[in-house]
Amino acid sequence: MLFNILTLLGGLVAFATANQTRIPRCCNALQSIDELRGKVYLPGSDTYADRMETYFSKSAALEPWCMLLPSTAEDVSLIVKDLVANNCPFGVRSGGHSSHPLSNSVEKGITIDFAFISGHMNATTWNPDTGLVSIQPGGRWQDVYDVLTPHGITVAGGRAGSVGVGGFLSGGGISFFAASHGWACDTIANYEVVLADGSIAYANAQDNPDLWQALKGAGANLGLVTRFDMFPIELAGPSEGIIWGGNMIFGSESGSDLINALVDFTDNVYKDENSSASVSFSYQPKLAGGMVGLVSIENTLGLSKPKAFNGFYGIGAALNDTTRIDTMSALSRELSEGQPMGFRNMFITASFKNDPRPMKYALDKVNKLNAELEEITLTLSANFTTVYTVQPVTKSIIEKSIAKGGNVMGLDRYVDDGNGILFLLIVSTDHAEVERLAIPRAEALVRDVEAYAKELDLEREWKYLNYAHGSQDAIATVGEEALGKLQAASAKYDPHRVFQRLRTSGFKIPRDK
Ligand SMILES: Cc1cc2nc3c(=O)[nH]c(=O)nc-3n(C[C@H](O)[C@H](O)[C@H](O)COP(=O)(O)OP(=O)(O)OC[C@H]3O[C@@H](n4cnc5c(N)ncnc54)[C@H](O)[C@@H]3O)c2cc1C
Ligand SMILES: *[C@@H]1O[C@H](CO)[C@@H](O)[C@H](O)[C@H]1NC(C)=O
Ligand SMILES: *[C@@H]1O[C@H](CO)[C@@H](O)[C@H](O)[C@H]1NC(C)=O
Ligand SMILES: *[C@@H]1O[C@H](CO)[C@@H](O)[C@H](O)[C@H]1NC(C)=O
Ligand SMILES: *[C@@H]1O[C@H](CO)[C@@H](O)[C@H](O)[C@H]1NC(C)=O
Ligand SMILES: *[C@@H]1O[C@H](CO)[C@@H](O)[C@H](O)[C@H]1NC(C)=O
Secondary structure, X not given: OHHHHHHHHHHHHHHHOOHHHOOOHHHHHHHOOHHHOOOEEOOOOHHHHHHHOOOOEHHHOOOOOEEEOOOOHHHHHHHHHHHHHOOOOEEEEOOOOOOOOOOOOOOOOEEEEOOOOOOOOOOEEEEOOOOEEEEOOOOEHHHHHHHHHHHOEEOOOOOOOOOEHHHHHHHOOOOOOHHHHOOHHHHEEEEEEEOOOOOEEEEEOOOOHHHHHHHOOOOOOOOEEEEEEEOOEEOEOOOOOEEEEEEEEEEHHHHHHHHHHHHHHHHHHHHOOOEEEEEEEEEEOOXXXXXXXXXXXXXXXXXXXXXXXXXXXXXXXXXXXOOEEEEHHHHHHHHHHOOOOOEEEEEEEEEEEOOHHHHHHHHHHHHHHHHHHHHHHHHHOOOEEEEEEEEEEXXXXXXXXXXXXXXXXXXXXXXXXXXXXXXXXXXXXXXXXXXXXXXXXXXXXXXXXXXXXXXXXXXXXXXXXXXXXXOOOHHHHOOHHHHHHHHHHHHHHOOOOHHHHOEOOOOOOOOOO
């Protein structure tokens, strides 16, 4: 604690001294490194202002003392060495899709920004020689797919194309290929990562295998990943990147039917691991005039209406059905367009066993939350939307992770306990006061749903890092075994706990007991 206070004072002290350096000490030190010339941006510069506009959620867009936009792993190495030498607090971002304050950027410190800018770290390269796809953290999935499609391949990446590579892969990653390949991080063959001492390390099944496993789901707790080498996935339709999928929209009266169909899908998807589904309840008072139920379904072999989705087709006529054979790029673009940026967003998560009761209970509570937010926004003449999503985390997904070398997401402990459901609630608004009033209500809703699941003996402690709210200590929920691996890797590769002490954004490994 004392250490942190000194760090913060140290960072600001330059404001009070030499006029010529009204720049915080930490930024000044970085600016004096030759190799980083033109990569340090202060408030007032165009690049700084442009980067502030690229956060998915306005609530996350905190203004740092300065931003650093590295171009190479060597730059990242210099940055880490300098920040450590000068005790400078920092945050880390790639695509900027994490939603809550201090999830990626920082106010008191420096944001290391893997920017989506040519010449910085956003490249995707297919290497037929190694058989791997190399992806830099600043890329976005849309562009990764666009680069890979002409080669007839893809990777297990984000479903919405706007999502960033770095955060998605460091937190786990649910792709269209979850049932057939496990979590996206399970398909990473090799990491290039800058460690706390500034060294550039490689982690794969042969070299530093403990680090390789511990990086899968660790967030930024062990180092800054500068390149992900992923196993490719071959898609049907040579050179076309074809899959089948889209969204079916139902009226709110179909809520129970959709939940029942998802429970059934989850229990049977092991028979068709190329199919995936998630169910969402989207409330858009001004846009769609209320609540709709939406099921996103995909088949990565490009097969139309496979049997796995019979439950959803049995519900009756959909209000709209965009399912079709199309490129993966086109589908990921459709999913991005359905989730616009520029609002104040909150993500909050939970998980439980595959059973309709907690999902229906939550739907009822979400309806009540929507009614309350409706009243709040009326008096403030503001807007809001909510999306409540449920999706499968099956036993066979967990088995895929284990077979591919394991990760530190902590799901192994549920493998004998059957299929599970991942719950996500998103609240979006254009008004800070609505957000302030919505956050405790959403937190209470999640606590309520968790208590209900517990009563029925359906609870799971695990919180998905990429969906967790800042108030949810996500890494503390991975269970003893995964936490032990993370702590051991941290003690070995970051003995001074740089990524817990100086990194002030993102989730952290709790201290060893
Ligand atoms: C519209 C939308 C759609 C989404 N769809 C999906 C989905 O289909 N599946 C899914 O699983 N999730 C999904 N998510 C959640 C998403 O995975 C997380 O928000 C993720 O953090 C986004 O990655 P990013 O690079 O954009 O994040 P950022 O906000 O830039 O980074 C988040 C955190 O990741 C870590 N990080 C980033 N870069 C690095 C790096 N180079 N090295 C080490 N750590 C790093 C840091 O701790 C950082 O704080 C979605 C989110 C949104 C907003
Ligand atoms: C101090 O800094 C301000 C703003 O950067 C500048 O306008 C002013 O000329 C400086 N004064 C001196 C004495 O350097
Ligand atoms: C890198 O970012 C630029 C935007 O500056 C974009 O035009 C380019 O396509 C991106 N490259 C890749 C491989 O995504
Ligand atoms: C389809 O599923 C099988 C079995 O899980 C898997 O081996 C294969 O890679 C998958 N193919 C695609 C294109 O998803
Ligand atoms: C269905 O969705 C598509 C794509 O969003 C849209 O173009 C179309 O107008 C919608 N149709 C109906 C009947 O709502
Ligand atoms: C709410 O949305 C409507 C249109 O959807 C827009 O006209 C209005 O300005 C928005 N309100 C605020 C406070 O932004």
